[in-house]
Amino acid sequence: xxxxxxxxxxxxxxxxxxxxxxxxxxxxxxxxxxxxxxxxxxxxxxxxxxxxxxxxxxxxxxxxxxxxxxxxxxxxxxxxxxxxxxxxxxxxxxxxxxxxxxxxxxxxxxxxxxxxxxxxxxxxxxxxxxxxxxxxxxxxxxxxxxxxxxxxxxxxxxxxxxxxxxxxxxxxxxxxxxxxxxxxxxxxxxxxxxxxxxxxxxxxxxxxxxxxxxxxxxxxxxxxxxxxxxxxxxxxxxxxxxxxxxxxxxxxxxxxxxxxxxxxxxxxxxxxxxxxxxxxxxxxxxxxxxxxxxxxxxxxxxxxxxxxxxxxxxxxxxxxxxxxxxxxxxxxxxxxxxxxxxxxxxxxxxxxxxxxxxxxxxxxxxxxxxxxxxxxxxxxxxxxxxxxxxxxxxxxxxxxxxxxxxxxxxxxxxxxxxxxxxxxxx
Amino acid sequence: xxxxxxxxxxxxxxxxxxxxxxxxxxxxxxxxxxxxxxxxxxxxxxxxxxxxxxxxxxxxxxxxxxxxxxxxxxxxxxxxxxxxxxxxxxxxxxxxxxxxxxxxxxxxxxxxxxxxxxxxxxxxxxxxxxxxxxxxxxxxxxxxxxxxxxxxxxxxxxxxxxxxxxxxxxxxxxxxxxxxxxxxxxxxxxxxxxxxxxxxxxxxxxxxxxxxxxxxxxxxxxxxxxxxxxxxxxxxxxxxxxxxxxxxxxxxxxxxxxxxxxxxxxxxxxxxxxxxxxxxxxxxxxxxxxxxxxxxxxxxxxxxxxxxxxxxxxxxxxxxxxxxxxxxxxxxxxxxxxxxxxxxxxxxxxxxxxxxxxxxxxxxxxxxxxxxxxxxxxxxxxxxxxxxxxxxxxxxxxxxxxxxxxxxxxxxxxxxxxxxxxxxxxxxxxxxxxxxxxxxxxxxxxxxxxxxxxxxxxxxxxxxxxxxxxxxxxxxxxxxxxxxxxxxxxxxxxxxxxxxxxxxxxxxxxxxxxxxxxxxxxxxxxxxx
Numbered sequence: 001x002x003x004x005x006x007x008x009x010x011x012x013x014x015x016x017x018x019x020x021x022x023x024x025x026x027x028x029x030x031x032x033x034x035x036x037x038x039x040x041x042x043x044x045x046x047x048x049x050x051x052x053x054x055x056x057x058x059x060x061x062x063x064x065x066x067x068x069x070x071x072x073x074x075x076x077x078x079x080x081x082x083x084x085x086x087x088x089x090x091x092x093x094x095x096x097x098x099x100x101x102x103x104x105x106x107x108x109x110x111x112x113x114x115x116x117x118x119x120x121x122x123x124x125x126x127x128x129x130x131x132x133x134x135x136x137x138x139x140x141x142x143x144x145x146x147x148x149x150x151x152x153x154x155x156x157x158x159x160x161x162x163x164x165x166x167x168x169x170x171x172x173x174x175x176x177x178x179x180x181x182x183x184x185x186x187x188x189x190x191x192x193x194x195x196x197x198x199x200x201x202x203x204x205x206x207x208x209x210x211x212x213x214x215x216x217x218x219x220x221x222x223x224x225x226x227x228x229x230x231x232x233x234x235x236x237x238x239x240x241x242x243x244x245x246x247x248x249x250x251x252x253x254x255x256x257x258x259x260x261x262x263x264x265x266x267x268x269x270x271x272x273x274x275x276x277x278x279x280x281x282x283x284x285x286x287x288x289x290x291x292x293x294x295x296x297x298x299x300x301x302x303x304x305x306x307x308x309x310x311x312x313x314x315x316x317x318x319x320x321x322x323x324x325x326x327x328x329x330x331x332x333x334x335x336x337x338x339x340x341x342x343x344x345x346x347x348x349x350x351x352x353x354x355x356x357x358x359x360x361x362x363x364x365x366x367x368x369x370x371x372x373x374x375x376x377x378x379x380x381x382x383x384x385x386x387x388x389x390x391x392x393x394x395x396x397x398x399x400x401x402x403x404x405x406x407x408x409x410x411x412x413x414x415x416x417x418x419x420x421x422x423x424x425x426x
Numbered sequence: 427x428x429x430x431x432x433x434x435x436x437x438x439x440x441x442x443x444x445x446x447x448x449x450x451x452x453x454x455x456x457x458x459x460x461x462x463x464x465x466x467x468x469x470x471x472x473x474x475x476x477x478x479x480x481x482x483x484x485x486x487x488x489x490x491x492x493x494x495x496x497x498x499x500x501x502x503x504x505x506x507x508x509x510x511x512x513x514x515x516x517x518x519x520x521x522x523x524x525x526x527x528x529x530x531x532x533x534x535x536x537x538x539x540x541x542x543x544x545x546x547x548x549x550x551x552x553x554x555x556x557x558x559x560x561x562x563x564x565x566x567x568x569x570x571x572x573x574x575x576x577x578x579x580x581x582x583x584x585x586x587x588x589x590x591x592x593x594x595x596x597x598x599x600x601x602x603x604x605x606x607x608x609x610x611x612x613x614x615x616x617x618x619x620x621x622x623x624x625x626x627x628x629x630x631x632x633x634x635x636x637x638x639x640x641x642x643x644x645x646x647x648x649x650x651x652x653x654x655x656x657x658x659x660x661x662x663x664x665x666x667x668x669x670x671x672x673x674x675x676x677x678x679x680x681x682x683x684x685x686x687x688x689x690x691x692x693x694x695x696x697x698x699x700x701x702x703x704x705x706x707x708x709x710x711x712x713x714x715x716x717x718x719x720x721x722x723x724x725x726x727x728x729x730x731x732x733x734x735x736x737x738x739x740x741x742x743x744x745x746x747x748x749x750x751x752x753x754x755x756x757x758x759x760x761x762x763x764x765x766x767x768x769x770x771x772x773x774x775x776x777x778x779x780x781x782x783x784x785x786x787x788x789x790x791x792x793x794x795x796x797x798x799x800x801x802x803x804x805x806x807x808x809x810x811x812x813x814x815x816x817x818x819x820x821x822x823x824x825x826x827x828x829x830x831x832x833x834x835x836x837x838x839x840x841x842x843x844x845x846x847x848x849x850x851x852x853x854x855x856x857x858x859x860x861x862x863x864x865x866x867x868x869x870x871x872x873x874x875x876x877x878x879x880x881x882x883x884x885x886x887x888x889x890x891x892x893x894x895x896x897x898x899x900x901x902x903x904x905x906x907x908x909x910x911x912x913x914x915x916x917x918x919x920x921x922x923x924x925x926x927x928x929x930x931x932x933x934x935x936x937x938x939x940x941x942x943x944x945x946x947x948x949x950x951x952x953x954x955x
Binding site: 026055081091120152377380385 | 427428429430431432433435436437439440459460461462463464465466467468470471474475476477478482483484485486487488490491502505509520521522525526549550551552554
């Protein structure tokens with residue numbers, strides 16, 4: 001459990017100190033990404049090969065069981081499966097068979113690795129290949145790991161999308177095409193596609209697609225624009241297919257959205273006037289709507305616990321568009337490569353922390369006494385009880401917050417707890 | 427491997443957390459991979475707990491596996507002790523840590539802590555949450571009460587006549603279904619009987635309180651799933667008898683009062699004569715006539731399922747058409763109870779199987795867990811939650827026990843409110859052709875959202891839809907004439923499916939291929955009770 005403050009030396013970045021910590025990490029594992037991935041890819045099923053804990057996590061993390069029979073489930077490893085891996089494979093085949101018989105609508109099945117499946121070295125890659133052959137062409141079977149020992153929360157999405165990359169068809173030509181990568185809520189995705197169309201970009205595809213049968217083609221002409229900051233592995237896999245990553249800020253707030261769109265516009269030589277035309281209305285609406293929340297947020301200090309890796313772009317939005325003061329910006333991983341357009345925009349005076357030692361971080365929080373704390377649901381009520389106003393971070397990955405027309409919704413997520421704290425007299 | 431969509435119980439280490447979080451001055455150190463901290467939010471969100479559960483996790487990752495995860499555990503243990511200064515530390519492993527076999531027990535022994543350490547064996551691949559809770563409670567009781575046990579074979583001396591009888595209340599935990607209020611209710615009941623409460627455990631108990639368990643004359647076991655193992659050990663070690671009746675409902679509470687009175691050597695009659703439950707009168711009042719014979723399906727942990735089935739059958743006059751549990755350890759008790767109601771017991775933790783059984787039984791009310799609430803919603807059957815696993819709604823702000831005489835009042839409301847109120851049902855039958863009293867008129871107290879959106883706009887159309895849905899099930903079913911279909915539409919919607927089934931069965935048994943209005947009424951007369 002080391003603790004080290006080292007100044008950052010990366011050229012082009014600000015000189016914010018980075019606190020690196022190890023200790024108890026109060027974060028979800030990568031399996032949790034299934035909660036939004038299965039809503040996005042509408043003909044996919046996610047079968048976790050894991051323990052009762054994994055099943056219990058999915059049930060609890062999903063919060064409420066909205067779907068009577070969701071498109072995810074757990075093949076729970078039992079004592080006899082541990083005795084022999086050959087039998088475990090046979091058992092897995094039996095479970096998959098039962099599942100696919102029950103769900104003829106499924107076209108893509110992910111076998112999702114977990115901590116126990118990784119530790120007992122159950123080879124899900126081979127299992128997926130075996131089952132893929134067996135159920136072809138009706139169902140494709142792929143695998144990735146969402147285990148807590150290998151992935152933190154949103155890294156599960158990264159692992160899932162990276163597993164899809166080898167499946168993408170090869171583009172027939174090398175002329176430029178745009179690939180937007182990362183799960184965005186449908187409403188946001190549609191808005192973004194309309195904006196690209198308004199700029200005159202007509203070869204735009206998204207990964208993951210809503211139907212697994214409509215995988216986008218990629219190749220050396222493909223320019224990749226990441227919609228989320230946690231997609232390092234996916235970006236690397238796409239680069240290996242010849243795609244080029246477009247460095248950009250992330251589409252939070254008017255500034256982030258404009259920067260994100262501009263990265264694509266510049267790559268496709270969209271004229272400045274056309275870009276202005278396409279974005280002016282959105283910018284105006286976003287700025288006007290965010291301004292309505294600004295009186296509540298201006299000058300308020302904010303402390304962010306590590307959760308999804310959205311913390312750096314989020315802190316940038318809260319500081320630059322809402323006038324808030326980030327005190328500590330915690331992130332599970334600081335991916336400098338993907339954040340190169342974000343880090344320089346962070347205000348001075350904030351501490352960046354990477355990793356977590358939750359008890360020490362709580363000590364720092366109590367010393368800093370921020371006006372609002374961004375944290376997970378395990379910490380939120382205890383902190384409220386201590387008198388801290390909180391914003392639970394899980395909403396930042398489950399709700400539409402990207403793009404011009406959601407900028408005020410994002411600001412509103414922070415204004416509401418402050419507003420409540422102001423109203424309550426009990 | 428078991429295919430699970432939803433689970434009724436978490437892993438055993440979550441059971442251990444429920445004990446640690448219920449107690450005072452106890453800390454649990456769990457060897458567990460990153461991600462297992464999700465379990466904290468069960469306590470902070472569902473129960474709205476205002477403090478973090480007293481649990482430290484090692485949250486190891488892949489990079490630690492190549493190194494020294496044992497050291498990670500040892501460091502976390504020492505650090506947790508320094509930071510939280512508990513009176514006792516429980517150590518255990520979650521499913522993944524169990525596989526890497528770091529031996530938390532041995533590591534704790536060599537860590538040189540002065541605080542007592544209770545090691546837990548929590549076999550994740552064989553056992554579940556309630557077992558983990560029972561085992562943890564038993565280990566804690568053994569560790570702290572054990573040293574005070576008399577030598578084996580010692581006969582328990584009779585209670586001195588100048589001291590009032592004393593009992594422990596065993597079983598309530600964190601995240602339990604209404605445990606907080608049940609304890610308050612049972613405390614009150616015991617006080618009225620003149621019985622002092624020695625210790626309530628694990629809820630609110632410290633290790634020092636556990637050490638005093640032997641000072642009670644007997645034990646009140648509210649939740650056998652949690653406290654059964656510990657109570658058996660206390661009976662063997664201290665000669666303490668334990669109650670066997672769980673006071674859910676008026677009848678069971680009366681039995682409980684008599685049982686406690688006998689164990690305590692006091693007279694139960696003053697309490698029984700002053701019984702203050704409203705349930706008996708409410709069930710006898712005319713409005714409740716309409717509750718008679720309502721078909722109810724009951725599923726939950728064993729204690730609540732058995733208790734609520736008895737209330738439903740004996741205290742509301744319902745017909746129990748299904749009874750089941752996910753608690754395999756208590757399958758025998760549920761089988762015995764099911765035999766009393768003449769139904770097949772359902773013992774399963776497969777959510778899909780429960781759904782299939784509910785659909786098959788076509789009950790008018792489901793009493794179940796959060797899972798059954800979803801099943802009932804999908805099948806448009808009224809439902810009330812009577813058992814864990816729980817949801818934030820199952821921790822109401824108001825006082826809401828399910829045990830004791832007040833608990834019986836709560837159960838009356840709980841079972842009756844999702845149903846059509848008696849008078850409302852009566853009016854609906856009278857005016858069923860009235861345009862404002864059509865099939866879609868949901869119980870008025872449930873608000874606009876309760877309307878049956880999928881139903882057709884008129885009873886006749888609904889009957890057509892009903893028959894059409896049936897046709898996909900069996901192609902050789904008899905044919906309904908248009909007049910008979912229209913007449914079926916006049917049958918109140920809540921019994922229409924049953925009328926259809928009975929008529930078709932009647933026709934099939936007699937080889938009738940075409941169902942007319944006359945067939946419909948012949949069948950009605952045939953099946954009339």
